[in-house]
Amino acid sequence: MFEKIVAYGLSQKEAVKDYPFGADLLVLKVGGKMFALLTKKDGISHVSLKCDPVIAENLREQNKAIKPGYHLNKKHWNTVEVDDSFPLEDLYSMIDHSYELVFKNLTKAQREAITMRIRSTDL
Template sequence: MYEQIVAYGLSQKEAVKDYPFGAETLVLKVGGKMFALLSEKDGISHLSLKCDPIIAVNLREQNKAIKPGYHLNKKHWNTIEVDATFPLEDLYSMIDHSYELVFKSLTKAQREAITMRIRATDL
């Protein structure tokens, strides 16, 4: 499942991998800002994603595998303990949401540059 999560995260516009916290924690970024942190231990992936604070609380109430962000701002980040039973569609939706929040937080110039590069590659 780890590889599927990474592949999906990297499918986001201009997403890149980084390892600023060491080789065991993969960070996915857009425009130099992180939108996902991923590690794996004992077959369980831990995925931290940015989230709207109201949605974050709701997700935590609905699923015991979703907790406040580990070593992150607990208001704006969730950490999900992902095992084989966690629905990939739900993860993908949360990755999309995190990416969108971070993309929107980029400067207008950064967003436009990314959009222009995407359009250029579509030609």
């Protein structure tokens, strides 16, 4: 499952992986900014994702596997414990949301450069 999560995160526009905190913590970035942090321990994937604060609180109330961001700003980040019972579609939606939040906060020049590179590869 961990590999599916990583692959989905990397399918986002110009997403790249990095290991700035060591080999055990995979960070997915766009424009040099992180939108996901992933680890795997004892067969359980832990995925930290940026989230709108109101949505973050609602998600935590709805699902016990979603907790405030571990070692992150708990207002803006959730950490999800993903085991076989957690619906991947829900996680993918959360990854999309995190990516979109980070992407829209990039500089206009960064967003335009990414969009232009994507368009040029679609030709």
